[in-house]
Amino acid sequence: MDDDALHSIGELARLTGLTVKTIRFWSDAGVVPPTARTPAGYRLYGQEALARLGLVRTLRDLGVGLVDIRRVLEREITVTEVAAAHAEALEVQIRTLRLRRAVLRAVAGRGATPEETELMHKLANLSDRERxxxxxxxxxxxxxxxxxxxxxxxxxxxxxxxxxxxxxxxxxxxxxxxxxxxxxxxxxxxxxxxxxxxxxxxxxxxxxxxxxxxxxxxxxxxxxxxxxxxxxxxxxxxxxxxxxxxxxxxxxxxxxxxxxxxxxxxxxxxxxxxxxxxxxxxxxxxxxxxxxxxxxxxxxxxxxxxxxxxxxxxxxxxx
Incomplete structure (x- = not known):
């Protein structure tokens, strides 16, 4: 592949397997800016954009937001810092989901009324300090x-x-x-x-x-x-x-x-x-x-x- 070749957004979609809509959205968000434009104003993307798309897709699959991705790409923060922050956030989400699952199973097991279900949810979701x-x-x-x-x-x-x-x-x-x-x-x-x-x-x-x-x-x-x-x-x-x-x-x-x-x-x-x-x-x-x-x-x-x-x-x- 010619390293200097420029690709239209459609060609980039075929090369990466991403949709044109997704690439356009990420491009508008500033994480994958076009390398150049045609005289008619259509976007063109080079090899750097292709590499960026791979990293952006990986980080998005891991749940990292576009704001943080842009900061990584602009060297404001490192991937390590982003990964650590999101890992901690995921731990909180996982604990919350596990607790919700346990509450739902307890509700199903005891045949709780709507009022009992609401109370169980409230009491179960107290923080350790509140308990x-x-x-x-x-x-x-x-x-x-x-x-x-x-x-x-x-x-x-x-x-x-x-x-x-x-x-x-x-x-x-x-x-x-x-x-x-x-x-x-x-x-x-x-x-x-x-x-x-x-x-x-x-x-x-x-x-x-x-x-x-x-x-x-x-x-x-x-x-x-x-x-x-x-x-x-x-x-x-x-x-x-x-x-x-x-x-x-x-x-x-x-x-x-x-x-x-x-x-x-x-x-x-x-x-x-x-x-x-x-x-x-x-x-x-x-x-x-x-x-x-x-x-x-x-x-x-x-x-x-x-x-x-x-x-x-x-x-x-x-x-």
């Missing part, structure tokens, strides 16, 4: 000033859910449910009341260590799970030895003696803390963070409450 602020606001409202120990507050603040860049539909659904839950005034008030009660109880009987508390929780789950598996009604005589063992172990942990007064005290503590939404909170946090769910205490607490009530604790026996 953290939402959870920290809940923690402050529920626990600030109640006297909870530092370890508990550190654990609460350290368990903030973090929605990943490519969330699964169940993570989006869990985050939306969690965001709704922590804004519920009733849940906040219940959490605060339970926290205040735990602080008062610790002041009365001392604060058991985490290892002892965990051991008692494991025993409670094991004994009540076995009782339920065996079909033992907590109100039955068959349940009495299990109830007595659990109360005795709890009293030992608290440094107190088992008896009517302690059982009344224990029943009140159990009932104040018996709210399925507490465990739901931790399950949702685990799902959002992609971690295994820890066994809950809800069924064990309910079984023991029923057993205590059936034995006459609390002023009424359940029959």
């Amino acid at each position: 953290r602020r939402l959870i920290h606001d809940f923690i402050d409202h529920a626990f600030e000033g109640v006297g909870a120990d530092d370890a508990f507050m550190t654990a609460m603040r350290g368990s903030v859910p973090v929605l990943p860049d490519d969330p699964a539909p169940e993570q989006v659904a869990a985050w939306v449910e969690l965001a709704e839950l922590v804004q519920d005034d009733g849940f906040r008030a219940g959490m605060r009341r339970a926290a205040e009660d735990q602080v008062r109880a610790a002041e009365e009987v001392g604060r058991p260590g985490p290892e002892e508390t965990r051991k008692l929780a494991d025993i409670m789950r094991a004994r009540t799970d076995a009782a339920r598996a065996a079909g033992i009604d907590p109100a039955s005589e068959e349940a009495r030895p299990v109830v007595d063992e659990l109360v005795r172990r709890s009293a030992e942990l608290s440094g107190r003696e088992d008896g009517p007064e302690y059982r009344e005290w224990l029943l009140e503590r159990l009932e104040i803390g018996d709210d399925s939404r507490y465990e739901r909170y931790w399950r949702l946090v685990a799902v959002v963070n992609g971690r295994p769910e820890t066994p809950g205490m809800g069924p064990a607490v309910k079984w023991l409450i029923a057993g205590l009530r059936a034995s006459g604790v609390g002023g009424r026996a359940e029959g």
Whole structure:
């Protein structure tokens, strides 16, 4: 090919496979200016224009805008700088698209109403900072000033859910449910009341260590799970030895003696803390963070409450 040859816009289109309309548009934008013109004013393009067209097409295919392409061609910025900026922009777009996909799958999976769909979209599209602020606001409202120990507050603040860049539909659904839950005034008030009660109880009987508390929780789950598996009604005589063992172990942990007064005290503590939404909170946090769910205490607490009530604790026996 003659390096000095000039081509009409039609010839350039045949050489490159681009349309005449596209070449004319890029030429009008100044990224592929004509090399010369015919006496009649028609554009003519040389080898430099042909080379430019190759670069322009590549950059356009990568999503680079004509303004930036022109700056590259005029040596105002480098291709490296443009590539880095657009790669970062694409990362943001990809994260957004992944989140939208997860929201849509979550909507389809739960058969959401238009109102629920709008809420899910709004809550899922909060920034990481906005999501953290939402959870920290809940923690402050529920626990600030109640006297909870530092370890508990550190654990609460350290368990903030973090929605990943490519969330699964169940993570989006869990985050939306969690965001709704922590804004519920009733849940906040219940959490605060339970926290205040735990602080008062610790002041009365001392604060058991985490290892002892965990051991008692494991025993409670094991004994009540076995009782339920065996079909033992907590109100039955068959349940009495299990109830007595659990109360005795709890009293030992608290440094107190088992008896009517302690059982009344224990029943009140159990009932104040018996709210399925507490465990739901931790399950949702685990799902959002992609971690295994820890066994809950809800069924064990309910079984023991029923057993205590059936034995006459609390002023009424359940029959």
